[in-house]
Amino acid sequence: MPANESAPSAKKKGRRARLIVLLLVLALLAGLGYGAYWTVDSVRASYPETTGEIRLKGLAGRVEVKRDAHGIPQLYADSDEDLFRAQGYVHAQDRFWEMDVRRHMTSGRLSEMFGGGQVETDAFLRTLGWRRVAETEYNTKLSPQTKKYLQAYADGVNAWLQGRSGKDLSVEHAALKLTEDYAPEQWTPVDSVAWLKAMAWDLRGNMQDEIDRSLMSSRLTKAQIDELYPPYPFDRNRPIVTGGGVDSATGKYDPQGASGSGSSSGNGSGSSLRGAGQGLRTQLTALSETLDEIPAILGPNGSGIGSNSWVVSGRHTTTGKPLLANDPHLAPQLPSVWYQMGLHCRTVSASCQYDVAGFTFSGMPGVVIGHNQDIAWGMTNLGADVTDLYLEQVRPEGYVYDGKTLPFTTREEVIKVAGGASKKITVRTTNNGPLVSDRSDELATVGERAPVAGSAPDRGTGYAVALRWTALDPGRSMDAVFKLNRARDFKEFRAAARDFEVPSQNLIYADNKGATGNIGYQAPGRIPVRTTGDGRMPAPGWDSKYAWKKFVPQDELPFDYNPKRGFIVTANQAVIQSGEDKYPYTLTTDWGYGARSQRINDLIEAKIKDGGKVSTDDMRTMQTDNSSEIATLLTPILSKIQIDDPDVREAQRLLEGWNYTQEPDSAAAAYFNAVWRNILQLAFGDKMPKELRIEGRCLNVRADASGPADDLSELVRECGQRDEDSAQPDGGDRWFEVVRNLIKDEKSAWWHSPATRLDPASTTRDQLFARAMKDARWELTAKLGKDTGTWSWGRLHRLTLKNQTIGTEGPGFMQWLLNRGPWNLGGGEATVNATGWNAASGYSVTWVPSMRMVVNLNDLDKSRWINLTGASGHAYNSHYTDQTDLWAKGELLDWAFSKEAVDKATEDTLVLKP
Incomplete structure (x- = not known):
């Protein structure tokens, strides 16, 4: 659900009314108003079994689930499919409510759970068609091996679901069952793949900037807009990769070689849209408001979606091998979007290939960020410009393209509504993408104000806005996750990155090979090259000159390996400088401006100056740097x-x-x-x-x-x-x-x-x-x-963790039951300790380091990690927020990896048997 609601509209009142019903049921279940209907045993009915033995259909052998004092599981199996089947089971034990809501969101079916207030959100998501793209990916793009893993994972989730309903699933499911007899469907592999689309949406880059610049043009000159969007300060803030280019002889990027030439940026498209005038502005205003209503799983798109990661060569560390740090900056959620886990083959072999641990997403197999026995990796948002808005000239019979009227590709979608009548929508698509402007009722009068005769774009002649976005093309990012988990060196790491098409992320790398290990960086992603225009403003969809020409070849994307300086920092700054005699492709013009990245660069350089060494604790201290x-x-x-x-x-x-420095008591x-x-x-x-x-x-x-x-x-x-x-x-x-x-x-x-x-x-x-x-x-x-x-800064700058559905709205007593906090925090906007706040709305914390990790490649058992909340998604479980106090203080937990270290840390063992 959207967390930041404005003044109530009819739509929001409808949604709120539906939630109030659920809240009242929860109050009844909690025994607050109508007696002790909900006993302690009933509350615990959905808690995971963490000891003993359970038979799990489909397993080929025994799987051990070993949990430490914080409920973090380490899984041990003898085959890949057993490992991922068990992962699905364990994720469902702790986080099924989160998984169930998420899959309804990615498929545009929130109305089936929460009623009519979600119809407009569902309609927009159906228009984008995340689920349809995920189905195509699963059926046509992914490797047979990946599909086996996805099916095994789904089987594990469904094994946990078997025979459970209502309070046996979660307190939230109990409320839904009593209000509308809701029962969840079986999990499918496509449910997992669709999650990557939601991840890509939240990390899509500069789409809001594109809208904002266009809206600014109604009142500001180009020079004034340029003042508000200044160029990246390459003279002051170091990009990730500082040299090199594409070798014209080999066609491959060489980080140390001769620079390429030319640029694909082209000219802006604003002048071609002058005729659109008020029509375009009204379209984009309505689209911006629609975007604000879309649930952001990872966080609010914009300056807050970032992350820090850096890696220091063993030449400059106290351990003699690399140290790698990562802390993604995402929206605060309860439970955290991350789930810590280890996936271990008892013996690594051709039939059981994984020995990996790190941060996973509930609902998706594999480890997203972490390390295996040979390498470690982290991610930050690259921010590549992978979306373009196109203003389309539309007619009753289709849309205009190069002087011809072409027919829309159309499909009908039926949105089922809990407690109400279904709604049918028609999705129209041009060769530039779906018409996202069709989904706003406020566009009904656009055609009347546009300087083109006719009615509104969704009813006849006029204008409409289409979205071109790389994530709407089927890809192989799910293959990349498993390849990363198995990679043993930089060559295999880069091969995995080739498949990481969306979302485009900065991938940072370290290994334990040789005397001091190796460090590296790769920019992956499906990044468009534009024939004309630079993607900064909406383009004229009727002119083929503004179509995407191609995508940046994977071999020509920037990378770095063992740079002379001995460290690599990525914190959403510019990847590389483009232009004449520099890197030949424009990845984006809307980078982060390098406040965090340069501070990290400066801290590392100060530490290694005159032969100094960086320790694991130094890395942790840098993560909590509060300097403004x-x-x-x-x-x-x-x-x-x-x-x-x-x-x-x-x-x-x-x-x-x-x-x-922005300490909490300052x-x-x-x-x-x-x-x-x-x-x-x-x-x-x-x-x-x-x-x-x-x-x-x-x-x-x-x-x-x-x-x-x-x-x-x-x-x-x-x-x-x-x-x-x-x-x-x-x-x-x-x-x-x-x-x-x-x-x-x-x-x-x-x-x-x-x-x-x-x-x-x-x-x-x-x-x-x-x-x-x-x-x-x-x-x-x-x-x-x-x-x-x-x-004190902390009294203003507070974090409250909210249950992402019931806990975001409703009476205060229910928020007290489901939500946690507040915590008074230090840090701030564009600070390394990025507890972000939005000056438009106040000082409350709106995005956070959603987890922190420091990987020690010399001794993996001396690596450290922390999650924003805890392993459990069950509101009254002891692991619901048992890491948050430590997280708020900047502390890290020991991260056991070897069998010996895991056994020593284990408090509960569950055996899953065939």
Whole structure:
């Protein structure tokens, strides 16, 4: 379910009403209002059996499931299929509610569980067709071996399901069964494959930026938009790969070789869409609102979807072999999206090939991030531009392409609704992809406002928006997971990466071969090369010049192996510099801006300077680094501004001598971040188009304007006063770069802010900063009290873990039952310890390091890991959030891998027998 709901609409009221019914049933089950109907034994009915023996149909031999003190299982088997059958069984034991909800989401069937409030979400997901693509992948693309593993996994899940219903599955299933007699279907291999589509959707790259830039063009000039989307600072923040190119003789990328030439970026497409005008803007506004309603399994798409990973060569470590760290930044969820597990063949052989451990996804076989006996790997989001929006000219009989009208490819989808009537939709597809704009009722009048005669795009002549996305093409990413799990060296690792088509991830590598081991990096993915255009703005779908030409050849994607510097850092920064005499392909122009990556680079370089060595604990300490880049830039300026108001001056003094670290108990961090949020609002929020993210009134007075304003101060004057509903920047590291580039221009029009009843207009940087400091002082007075001595960043910056369905809405007592927290956290936006927050909505934690790991390639049993929550998805189980306190403190658990270490850590053993 979407976690961040806005003002109730009819749709949201319907969904909320449905959930309230479930909540009341849960209250009854919990015995809160109607007696002890739900006994302790009944609550425990769904808990996993962790000791004794269970017969499991289909097994060829015995499988041992050994769990440690935190309920983390290590599985031992004698064949691959037994191993994955047991993995399915164990995942279902702990996380079946999560798995069941997830497969309904990926197939566009949430309405079958939660009623009519989910129909629009289901309709959009059916339009994308994740499930249909997953079926095609399973039937036509995946290897026979992978299909066997997927079937074995499904058999294991179904073995656990057999004979269970209601409270035997979970408390949430019990509520559904009593309200609508819900019973889950059998698990299928396609249910597992479809998960990769949801993962790819959340990590899809710059689609929202593409929409936002187009919407900005209605009120801002190209130069102004460019100021808000500055180029990556290659002179300051190191990319992942710092040299090399594609060798023209071999056609292969050489990280140390001669650079390639040319660029595929082409020209922007904005000029070709001028005729679309208001029609396009209305389409994109509605599409943006629709996207906000789609459940984000991994997190909110945008600056928060990131991760850190880095690897240090054995030449620079205290162990003499590589150390590899990874912490993906995703939405906080309860349970965590990750599930820790080990998959071990008692004897590795041709019939049993796996000895691997790490972080898995419930509902999918294999290990996603972790290590085997030879190598370790981690992932961060590459952020490649793999989506393009196309504005289509549509007619009653089809869509226009190169002057001809072609027929739509159509299909009907029936959405079943729990407790209500089914809804039928028609999905229309062009050669650029499905018409995603068909799924918004708000588009009914677009054709009337578009500069093309006719009715709305979904009813006749007009415009519509199609989505071209690599994940809608069947691929082999599931094959890649198993190849990664089996890889023994860098050659096999790269071979596995070739199949990792979507989502495009930075893959980091280490092994234990030779005297000091080896480290490496590979950029995989199906990344388009555009014939014309650079993907920054929606393209004209009627012109074949804007079609995708090809995909970047896998042999030409950037990689690195044992670089001279002795370490590799990936944290969503630019992979490599493209352009003339550099890398010949444009992977994206919307990188993260390198605040985190460069800080990690600096920390490693400082540690190894003059022969120093990096330890496992050093890696852990780096993961929890709280230093703020934007505070380092702005605090010296803020500290020098003349402040007359004694109360504001008292707050300003908090910044004096501050070291720019955002610890939970820091009053200075609290005040600075409040100042930063107010700077963003004053400088940028009132100047954004009303359609951008948040509905606003400020610019409505310019609705009859013919085009962008040439002078930003004109927009400010016409607003008249600050508008609380205007579009607020999210405060990510793109905004760090925007402000860095403006900071020396003290009279930039961006520093202009209108007068209010209490404040005069600002026309210079320092005037706006002084006003932001005043506003921040009174904002924190309201939130934390007048005494600045009681302020702390952690009191503002809190994490509450919410059950991702029932726990996101409803009465407070039910949230108390299902949710956990709050935790007062340090860290912040674009900080290595990336406890992100969105300046548009407040200071609460919106994305987190969803897990942390440090792999020691010299002694794998000395590796360490932690999960955001715990192994269990059952709300009252002792392993529901038993790792969260340690996680919040930046601590890690010992990670046993060898048979001896696992046996020593084992507290419960379950034997699965044929």
